[in-house]
Amino acid sequence: MSTATLTLKDQFPGLAGNWHYLDTAATAQKPQVVIDATVNALGRDYATVHRGVYARSAEMTLAFEAARRTTAKFIGAQEDEIVFTRGATEAINLVAQTWGLTNLKAGDRILLSVLEHHANIVPWQLLAERTGVAIDVCPLTEDGRIDLDAAQAMLTPAHKLVALAHVSNVLGSVLDVARAARLAHDVGAKLLVDGCQATPRLALDMKALDCDFYAFSAHKLYGPTGVGVLWAKKDILDAMPPWHGGGAMIDRVTFEKTTYAPAPQRFEAGTPMIVEALGMAAAIDWLDEVGLDRAQAHERDLTATLRRELSARNDVTLFGPEDGLGIVSFALDGVHPHDLGTILDEEGADGSRVAIRAGHHCAQPLMDHLGVSATARASFGLYSDESDIEALLKGIERTRRIFG
The missing domain is CATH 3.90.1150.10 (Aspartate Aminotransferase, domain 1)
Structure with missing residues (x-):
C-alpha cells in the first residue's frame, strides 16, 4: 500500500x-512496509548470500547487493563505498581500529566536540590508550552549536582526524559539514561525521559534504536494529586493513598467508545481516517516497x-x-x-x-x-x-x- x-x-x-x-x-x-520486508526476508525469501549456487541464494544475494546500491544512492555515494555494519557505533569503532591504528601515532591529535555521543568519544579514547594520540575538545557556541570558529583556531598540522556529529542527539543543532571538512583538510586531517540524527532528516550528498567518513544506523531511519553503514571515500577504504577475520572477507586462505577481498567486502566478515539490510533498504525506499x-x-x-x-x-x-x-x-x-x-x-x-x-x-x-x-x-x-x-x-x- x-x-x-x-x-x-x-x-x-x-x-x-x-x-x-x-x-x-x-x-x-x-512502518508496515519495513516490517513486511523483514518478515519476507526472514521467511518466504530467506537464504544465505554470496555462498549458495542454488536459485534462492542467488536471488537473495542480488537483493542484498541491491540494498547496498539503494543505500549508496540515498546518501549520494557509490555502492563500493558502503560497508554494512551493526550500526553507527560499530562503524566508528571500525575506523578507529583500522584507519586509526594504521595512520595515527603518539604526537598526533584528534579533535572532537563537547556535544558528541559516547560512541564518538570512547572509541577514540581507546585508540589514544593504544597509540598515545591526544584528544582535543572543541567548545560550543552559546546556543549549543559546534563552534567552528573555535575549531579553526584550534586545528594544527598535528591534527589527523576531526570527528563530529552532523546533528546533536541532545540539542538538535546542525553542523555545517562542508565547512568542517574544509577546516580539517586545510591542516591535512580527515573528517568523520556521526550522521545518526541527520540521515532521517536531511538530504545527503557525500560529494558535496566532502567528509572522509560518514556513519549512521538504520534503526534511527525507520529501519531495523542491528544494521548500519560506514561510508568512506574509496581511496581511503581501499587502503584500510580488515578488522574482523573470517568467511566472506577473504580472497585466498592458506596456512602460510591469507589475501583479502577488496573493500567493502573486506570489512564484512561472516554471514552478514541479510534480513536487516533488506529492511534498511525498504525504510530508505519508504522515506524517499515520503x-x-x-x-x-x-x-x-x-x-x-x-x-x-x-x-x-x-x-x-x-x-x-x-x-x-x-x-x-x-x-x-x-x-x-x-x-x-x-x-x-x-x-x-x-x-x-x-x-x-x-x-x-x-x-x-x-x-x-x-x-x-x-x-x-x-x-x-x-x-x-x-x-x-x-x-x-x-x-x-x-x-x-x-x-x-
Whole structure:
C-alpha cells in the first residue's frame, strides 16, 4: 500500500492506541512496509548470500547487493563505498581500529566536540590508550552549536582526524559539514561525521559534504536494529586493513598467508545481516517516497511549536538553538527528568501516555557542560503531530500539579 493511501501515523503499528511516541532520536518506529520486508526476508525469501549456487541464494544475494546500491544512492555515494555494519557505533569503532591504528601515532591529535555521543568519544579514547594520540575538545557556541570558529583556531598540522556529529542527539543543532571538512583538510586531517540524527532528516550528498567518513544506523531511519553503514571515500577504504577475520572477507586462505577481498567486502566478515539490510533498504525506499524535504520541514515545524510552548512557561529551561532539528531537550524546575518521564508514561485522564527520553542521552560531557545530570528530551519523527505536543504539555501540567 502506498504512502498516499494511509496517513503516516496509520502506517506504524507500534503507534496504535492513545500512545504519543516522542523518543524517535533514540529509535524510530517502523512502518508496515519495513516490517513486511523483514518478515519476507526472514521467511518466504530467506537464504544465505554470496555462498549458495542454488536459485534462492542467488536471488537473495542480488537483493542484498541491491540494498547496498539503494543505500549508496540515498546518501549520494557509490555502492563500493558502503560497508554494512551493526550500526553507527560499530562503524566508528571500525575506523578507529583500522584507519586509526594504521595512520595515527603518539604526537598526533584528534579533535572532537563537547556535544558528541559516547560512541564518538570512547572509541577514540581507546585508540589514544593504544597509540598515545591526544584528544582535543572543541567548545560550543552559546546556543549549543559546534563552534567552528573555535575549531579553526584550534586545528594544527598535528591534527589527523576531526570527528563530529552532523546533528546533536541532545540539542538538535546542525553542523555545517562542508565547512568542517574544509577546516580539517586545510591542516591535512580527515573528517568523520556521526550522521545518526541527520540521515532521517536531511538530504545527503557525500560529494558535496566532502567528509572522509560518514556513519549512521538504520534503526534511527525507520529501519531495523542491528544494521548500519560506514561510508568512506574509496581511496581511503581501499587502503584500510580488515578488522574482523573470517568467511566472506577473504580472497585466498592458506596456512602460510591469507589475501583479502577488496573493500567493502573486506570489512564484512561472516554471514552478514541479510534480513536487516533488506529492511534498511525498504525504510530508505519508504522515506524517499515520503520525501526528505517533507521530513525536515515537518520536524522543524513541530520543534518550533514545542519550543514556543515550553518557552512560555516560567518553570522550564530549554537547551540548544531555536532552530534545532527534530529534538527538544529541556528541564522542568524542581522535577528530575526521570520523574517527569515516569509520570508522562502513566495513563492520563484521557487514556493517553507519552514516551520521552530522560537521562544523559549517552552524552555525559555535554550534560557537564550544561550543568545538569540529565535532561528531558522530546524528539519527533515523520509520524509525529500536534496531538503529541498537546499530550506532552498536558502531562507536564499533571506533573507540575503532583510536585506542587
